Amino acid sequence: MNLFITGPHLLRICLAWGIFYYVFMLIYHSKLSIQRQTFSFALLWLLSVILNILLSGYANLLIAILIYLVLWPDQKFDYYLINIILVSFLVKFWAFILPSPLLMHYFPNSNIVSYGFNLIISLVEFILSITFVYFYNYFKLNDFFQSRQNPMTSIVLGYIYIICFLFLKLTQNxxxxxxxxxxxxxxxxxxxxxxxxxxxxxxxxxxxxxxxxxxxxxxxxxxxxxxxxxxxxxxxxxxxxxxxxxxxxxxxxxxxxxxxxxxxxxxxxxxxxxxxxxxxSMDLYQDLNNVKNPYLKSLFINKLNTINQKNIKCSFSCTDELNNLPMNDLDLIKLLDQAIDNAIHFTKRQEHGQIQLAITKEDRQLAFLINNSLANLPTTERSKDYLELLQIKDLKKKYSNIFIQHSKNAKWFRLHITLITKEVIK
Incomplete structure (x- = not known):
């Protein structure tokens, strides 16, 4: 524990963590409001500076845990947040390591503790960090990290950071x-x-x-x-x-x-x-000609055939041609597959069960409507349990342009999936 610290060193710590959180804000797509983000990052910056002064580099693990707890959106593990935390620490590490030999060569030992040296090294760190952010956005790495819904990527990033941290400490000591x-x-x-x-x-x-x-x-x-x-x-x-x-x-x-x-x-x-x-079945399949996406057409063929075999009254509507999808094909197929299966499950025991499927387009909105009739049958099942199978929260984390709404009355359960795109959907 080091309670004695010089002014230049304190400036160096404050600037380093300021750059760290600035980079973090640029690469992490949070659903928090701007006001809450600003307050959260200001609080984290202050706590990080204090912990760094007290524990030096060994405070990083505690700081990472604090970041996760402050920005943790819900009760499920957020691998996207963990990945961004680890990436930010790796950027901080390499932004410090890469310019150090060159700066040490040009700055004599007597000037290392000066304000000038610390300002210059902070400026170099900032430039390297912003360069990383540019390439991060250029290669769309955020989409990659948002799509990692398992711990493997976090384990690899954590392993790399631990090795880098141990290397730094061993060379110092x-x-x-x-x-x-x-x-x-x-x-x-x-x-x-x-x-x-x-x-x-x-x-x-x-x-x-x-x-x-x-x-x-x-x-x-x-x-x-x-x-x-x-x-x-x-x-x-x-x-x-x-x-x-x-x-x-x-x-x-x-x-x-x-x-x-x-x-x-x-x-x-x-x-x-x-x-x-x-x-x-011609009336049932007639609008499938407008569904040009092969994965989507295959899904609706399968589901319409299943509904038809179970003698459930069904209607399918898609009046406009649909070619492009504003999200990953497989993710959308998985969502629609489970949603239609839920509708089939709740109507197959009804004497006069009905399912309504529709695809609508309007400017920059693409909507999928899945409605199923309800019956007053004795059951211990809850529609909420089946909604959880859709993994709505995970999809909303991954895609900022998806909106999923559901409503229910005495006769119908309605599920609306709306996708927003920057361009007019074709």
Missing amino acids: FRTYAPLIMGIFGFIILQCLFIIVVFTITRRRQLKIYRDRFSEEQVKNLKMYTDQLEHDQLKLRHFKHDYKNLLFSLKTVAAEQDYTAMNQALDNLENYSDDYLNNL
Whole structure:
């Protein structure tokens, strides 16, 4: 514990943590209000300076925990926040390490504790940190970190930071063995890079396997769609043949002017036509031609067929062509798949269950409407439990342009998923 500190050193600590939190604010997309963010970061900056004075570099773990607790949005682990904290500490570390040898070469030992030296090194740190922020945004790394919903990325970043921190402390305390420490550090860095490469390759393989499975499911659904259309086409041929016979019989009855027989023939024709037309799937699938995204079309083919097989009355509407989606295809498919499954689950036991599916577009908004009828059946299930399966909170963390609303009355449960885009959706 070091309670005696010079003015230049105090300035150095204050500026270092100021740069740290400025970079953190630039790369972390928080859902907190601007006022709360400003207050939170000001409080964290003050606590970080105090802890740094008391515990030196060993305060970093405690500071990281404080940042997480102050900015923690809910009760679930926020891996995105953990990743950004670790990335910010790594930026702080390298922004200090990289310019140090060059600055030490040009500044004599007597000036190290001067205000000038500390201002210059802080300026260099700031420039390097802002450079990192530029490349962070250029390569859209925030999307990458927001999409990591497992601890693996945090473990890798934490491992790299621990190695860097140990390297710094060892070189500071054992200057005699600096070459050996540098060699070990280089080996560990290579090991870290190897781990990252293996991790990246493994993730890509897993994603490829998932996409291959999804493609197989897509082919299966399209085959189901074509089989259904072929079945309807075959029924249409039979209907055409039978319809001609019925018309011929009707003409014969009309020629005989037997009005009783004529009414009977008309009733038979009407009943036969209704029975045929009500059992066709063409009306159910007709708007699928407007869904141009293959993943989305495959999903709706599968779900409409499932609903049809369970004898649930269903309507599907998509009056405008839909090509591009303002979010990751697989994330949207997963959300809609679970939402429609929930609707099927709550209507399959109803005697007259209904499901309404619709896709609407308006300027910069794309909306998916999933409505299902409700019945007063005895059950211990709650719709809230099934809403949790949609992982709405995780999606809202990952995508700032998604809005999910639900409402309920005595007859209907309505789920509206709205996506906002910067450009007009095509």
